[in-house]
Amino acid sequence: xxxxxxxxxxxxxxxxxxxxxxxxxxxxxxxxxxxxxxxxxxxxxxxxxxxxxxxxxxxxxxxxxxxxxxxxxxxxxxxxxxxxxxxxxxxxxxxxxxxxxxxxxxxxxxxxxxxxxxxxxxxxxxxxxxxxxxxxxxxxxxxxxxxxxxxxxxxxxxxxxxxxxxxxxxxxxxxxxxxxxxxxxxxxxxxxxxxxxxxxxxxxxxxxxxxxxxxxxxxxxxxxxxxxxxxxxxxxxxxxxxxxxxxxxxxxxxxxxxxxxxxxxxxxxxxxxxxxxxxxxxxxxxxxxxxxxxxxxxxxxxxxxxxxxxxxxxxxxxxxxxxxxxxxxxxxxxxxxxxxxxxxxxxxxxxxxxxxxxxxxxxxxxxxxxxxxxxxxxxxxxxxxxxxxxxxxxxxxxxxxxxxxxxxxxxxxxxxxxxxxxxxxxxxx
DNA sequence: TAGGATGATTATCC
DNA sequence: GGATAATCATCCTA
Numbered sequence: 001x002x003x004x005x006x007x008x009x010x011x012x013x014x015x016x017x018x019x020x021x022x023x024x025x026x027x028x029x030x031x032x033x034x035x036x037x038x039x040x041x042x043x044x045x046x047x048x049x050x051x052x053x054x055x056x057x058x059x060x061x062x063x064x065x066x067x068x069x070x071x072x073x074x075x076x077x078x079x080x081x082x083x084x085x086x087x088x089x090x091x092x093x094x095x096x097x098x099x100x101x102x103x104x105x106x107x108x109x110x111x112x113x114x115x116x117x118x119x120x121x122x123x124x125x126x127x128x129x130x131x132x133x134x135x136x137x138x139x140x141x142x143x144x145x146x147x148x149x150x151x152x153x154x155x156x157x158x159x160x161x162x163x164x165x166x167x168x169x170x171x172x173x174x175x176x177x178x179x180x181x182x183x184x185x186x187x188x189x190x191x192x193x194x195x196x197x198x199x200x201x202x203x204x205x206x207x208x209x210x211x212x213x214x215x216x217x218x219x220x221x222x223x224x225x226x227x228x229x230x231x232x233x234x235x236x237x238x239x240x241x242x243x244x245x246x247x248x249x250x251x252x253x254x255x256x257x258x259x260x261x262x263x264x265x266x267x268x269x270x271x272x273x274x275x276x277x278x279x280x281x282x283x284x285x286x287x288x289x290x291x292x293x294x295x296x297x298x299x300x301x302x303x304x305x306x307x308x309x310x311x312x313x314x315x316x317x318x319x320x321x322x323x324x325x326x327x328x329x330x331x332x333x334x335x336x337x338x339x340x341x342x343x344x345x346x347x348x349x350x351x352x353x354x355x356x357x358x359x360x361x362x363x364x365x366x367x368x369x370x371x372x373x374x375x376x377x378x379x380x381x382x383x384x385x386x387x388x389x390x391x392x393x394x395x396x397x398x399x400x401x402x403x404x405x406x407x408x409x410x411x412x413x414x415x416x417x418x419x420x421x422x423x424x425x426x427x428x429x
Numbered sequence: 430t431a432g433g434a435t436g437a438t439t440a441t442c443c
Numbered sequence: 444g445g446a447t448a449a450t451c452a453t454c455c456t457a
Contacts, residue, residue, distance in 0.1 A: 236436040236453060244435095259446085280445085281437060288448065289435090 041072040064188055080190035104208075107215040114222045116157045153222065160218045167214065171207035175200050239282070243272035247282050251290075252304040258287055 048067055052060050067073060111117035182196050239247070250268060251258050260268060265279045272279070290297045 238435065238454060278436075282435090284446070284448095285436070287446085292448095 041070070042076055045070055045072060045076055068187060077190055081192045084190055084192065084195070101212070104212050104215070107212065107219055110219050110222070111160070111215060114219075115153065116160055116218055116222060156218060156221050160214070163214050164211065167207060167211050171204065174207075175203050178203060239272060239274060239278075243274060246271050247279070247286070248300065249304050249307065251283065251286050252301050253308060255301070258283060258290075 045067060048063055052063050052067075055063060108117065178199060179196055182191050182199060185191055186196075238244075247268060250260065250264070254260070260279070260283060262276075265276045265283075269276045269279045274282075
């Protein structure tokens with residue numbers, strides 16, 4: 001009991017005496033005989049607390065009960081809470097104000113953008129659509145992959161939400177448990193609501209770090225899925241025969257300047273049921289491959305030239321249809337465009353095997369040219385540089401530098417046609 | 430199954 | 444920004 005005055009002094013020195021937040025009955029304890037009595041009470045309580053650990057369990061329990069029932073306990077408890085709050089918590093509180101984790105924000109944003117978190121809006125169909133658009137592929141072919149992507153994304157979303165729910169549930173349970181424990185303990189030691197709140201925050205932070213791992217894993221899964229989906233765009237499908245023929249017809253009919261305008265590309269794309277980007281790709285590939293191996297493409301060129309000639313012959317034999325003829329494409333060709341202004345197609349025509357176009361409708365004059373040219377070609381081994389005005393087929397569009405000659409870019413696939421029989425070369429013209 | 434054909438992608442140039 | 448050239452990846456056919 002010798003220590004009692006020292007202890008009291010110590011505590012009052014910290015914040016009891018004259019403390020603005022001190023309860024009225026405690027403040028009154030600074031003077032008077034009643035005050036001396038209360039001091040004695042508080043000293044008593046503190047002494048009991050100090051010695052409680054030295055006692056046996058039963059004794060301690062009994063002492064705890066006695067302390068809990070002590071008439072000065074609430075007052076002392078409040079003071080201790082206040083002291084605690086003003087020292088430890090105020091310091092920690094300042095440190096707790098942390099900015100939001102940028103990594104977590106990135107993950108959240110990504111999950112939101114991919115349609116994994118946030119309200120369900122088609123299971124990330126927007127992302128899939130964007131990916132499909134980026135691929136430039138035709139919609140029909142992508143639809144299967146698209147739905148597959150959505151299904152897998154939906155699966156990821158479901159797993160994510162299930163796990164997230166589990167985490168949240170566990171977090172809530174644990175928080176409740178800890179809060180109950182603290183409330184229980186707050187009967188015997190000063191635990192303020194603020195401290196409990198702080199503890200809850202700590203728990204939430206711990207669980208949110210676990211959630212971040214979940215979010216990270218989910219993001220990785222989405223990225224893998226996305227990359228696989230985008231890789232799928234490399235899986236190409238050959239264009240159908242009809243589309244290839246339409247493109248080839250245009251290419252060989254504009255051989256001197258095989259650079260379709262945007263309009264022409266759009267129209268070709270529409271006719272071929274492919275995208276404009278695919279048309280551009282096709283022409284890019286065709287130009288380079290044609291230039292690299294003209295000889296190889298000669299037969300093909302001849303074939304398309306023949307078709308044009310047939311077209312011309314048809315036009316000729318069926319009277320003047322100069323204003324609206326269409327290229328007699330291969331059977332079943334859905335769309336065709338005028339090849340008339342396509343004089344690159346040589347003065348006359350040649351069939352590869354002689355049987356690809358020799359229909360009854362071929363005009364006699366054309367047939368005659370065919371025969372003549374077939375002869376010439378057979379003598380020259382195909383393409384002959386010696387051919388001049390009546391070149392069957394020549395890489396006339398390519399200049400000495402390996403580039404294409406300058407020629408007006410056709411403004412449209414359906415360019416105005418020339419009169420029947422005007423199958424000629426741009427260069428010769 | 431090998432090899433050519435072909436659509437797509439990428440780096441580079443103008 | 445569009446064209447070219449090289450290359451990749453897949454399709455197709457003998």
